[in-house]
Amino acid sequence: MFSRKKQPPLKSLIAQGTRVEGDLLFSEGMRIDGEVIGDVRARAEQPSLLVISETAQVEGTLHADHVIINGTVVGPVHAAELLELQPRARVTGNVHYKSLEMHQGAVIAGQMCPVAELVEEKPPLQLASNAS
Template structure:
């Protein structure tokens, strides 16, 4: 899906210094630089991208098509298409993914559970190497 089509645009931002308490639903793209205490989920009828930046903290369940994490998440993560874990990603909870890209330094304290692959599609597991 994301290798062949353009990714949805990021139209919403939770800025650093902001704190959201409660569940959050979004369409298309969301970037979190602040704190969220509640679940974050995308509209299941549209492609979605969720970015959790290095400065961000989420306590709750995350669900989107394409999830990029470089901050802290305390709760389960569901990436329906692709999960990218950047070097400073810290996850305390189970991780569900169809395809995974994990950089050196990312930490998961929980179970990693691959979703069933789409028929005819090879699952992708990519470990990103650090340039020396």
């Protein structure tokens, strides 16, 4: 779903030195460099990217398709597609992901919960009989 070239644009920014208290709902891409106390959730209608930079601190639940963390998160993380934990990532809470990329130095204090894809049930394989 996400190639390095075709990620959603970062349309929202919480700048370093800014503190937001309350839940955030965003479209496409958001970058957090400051402090957020509240849940951060992407709208479900389109692909989403959430970047938590190395200067960021978030206390709350994160929900997006592609989540990149290099800062501090206290709360559960839900990445519907890809979760990238960069070297300075510090996550205290359970992480839910379809795919995971974790760099040396990243720390998770919680459970790692891979999200299983819904697998289409196939009919049982029938072997040809050996009637002669």
